[in-house]
Amino acid sequence: MTDETLLIDLHSHTTASDGQLTPSELVARALEKGVQMLAITDHDTLAGLDEAHQFNNAQPQPLRLINGTEISTRWNNFDIHIVALNIERSNIVLNEFLCQQRRLREARAMEIGLRLEKAGIAGAYEGAKALADGAALSRGHYARWLADNGYAVNAAAVFKKYLARGKTGYVPNNWSDMASAIEIIHQANGIAVLAHPSGYKLSAKWLKRLVREFKEAGGDAIEVVLGQQTVDDRNNLIALSKLNQLFASLGSDFHFPSGWIELGKNMFQPQGVDWVWQMEKWTETP
Numbered sequence: 001m002t003d004e005t006l007l008i009d010l011h012s013h014t015t016a017s018d019g020q021l022t023p024s025e026l027v028a029r030a031l032e033k034g035v036q037m038l039a040i041t042d043h044d045t046l047a048g049l050d051e052a053h054q055f056n057n058a059q060p061q062p063l064r065l066i067n068g069t070e071i072s073t074r075w076n077n078f079d080i081h082i083v084a085l086n087i088e089r090s091n092i093v094l095n096e097f098l099c100q101q102r103r104l105r106e107a108r109a110m111e112i113g114l115r116l117e118k119a120g121i122a123g124a125y126e127g128a129k130a131l132a133d134g135a136a137l138s139r140g141h142y143a144r145w146l147a148d149n150g151y152a153v154n155a156a157a158v159f160k161k162y163l164a165r166g167k168t169g170y171v172p173n174n175w176s177d178m179a180s181a182i183e184i185i186h187q188a189n190g191i192a193v194l195a196h197p198s199g200y201k202l203s204a205k206w207l208k209r210l211v212r213e214f215k216e217a218g219g220d221a222i223e224v225v226l227g228q229q230t231v232d233d234r235n236n237l238i239a240l241s242k243l244n245q246l247f248a249s250l251g252s253d254f255h256f257p258s259g260w261i262e263l264g265k266n267m268f269q270p271q272g273v274d275w276v277w278q279m280e281k282w283t284e285t286p
């Protein structure tokens with residue numbers, strides 16, 4: 001193959017969900033980092049895409065901006081994320097589904113606030129809400145507020161202490177199942193990608209089962225290259241993609257500038273992998 005390899009990153013967040021850069025700032029940063037194809041995949045919303053396209057189209061050399069979203073689903077009481085790529089933005093069924101997801105987010109966020117209050121932490125809901133500035137609330141907003149207010153040293157520590165499964169502020173989720181989310185993605189002509197499979201802290205056996213059931217539920221691809229992972233992890237995910245005949249995707253899951261996660265960083269494209277953008281049904285939507 002003599003094809004020039006593009007720098008591709010198919011998982012990122014803006015202020016439309018729990019990211020910290022506006023859609024314009026995100027696209028500007030991606031261009032700065034040499035990213036040539038970027039998917040914006042905010043949690044359960046398409047709200048950042050308009051601004052991102054406007055900004056991108058006004059650039060002398062726009063990148064290929066992929067319309068996406070990251071949908072929260074439930075599988076055996078785990079929160080499993082599915083990245084949707086190339087969805088039709090005006091699709092009514094998809095938009096209504098995402099609207100319902102955001103209502104669930106709001107209800108869960110209020111419940112998290114109540115639980116934290118009972119644990120002696122006042123004002124967390126209001127604080128997270130202010131950080132979200134109109135976006136649907138994510139545990140990411142809570143993590144930031146709790147860290148900023150000295151309840152733990154950083155967001156990761158907040159998760160460990162308060163927000164992870166089984167901790168004080170954890171509220172069992174009520175998301176729809178994987179098959180329903182995948183069906184919605186497909187009827188919006190999108191591609192369904194299992195997000196950060198090694199991020200769920202599953203045992204090898206359960207991870208295998210998750211990937212198999214994602215395929216059985218109609219899933220198309222899984223992320224195999226993540227911004228932060230070991231070579232073993234990457235090889236394991238590539239093997240799982242092949243075993244289940246799933247296409248492969250890659251993404252940094254960028255939320256904000258930091259020393260370790262960056263747009264386009266570590267977005268390797270190992271040989272012998274069937275990439276999601278090589279799929280026949282890969283159609284970039286406007």
Ligand code: AMP
Nearest residue numbers: 018043072137138139140143155156159
């Ligand atoms: P939610 O979708 O509301 O359940 O929140 C999940 C989001 O919280 C993720 O997309 C991340 O932005 C953030 N998050 C999850 N786990 C961690 C962690 N260990 N440390 C920091 N942020 C996290």
Ligand code: MN
Nearest residue numbers: 013018138140
């Ligand atoms: Mn997030």
Ligand code: MN
Nearest residue numbers: 070081195196
């Ligand atoms: Mn995720």
Ligand code: MN
Nearest residue numbers: 011013070253
């Ligand atoms: Mn994400």
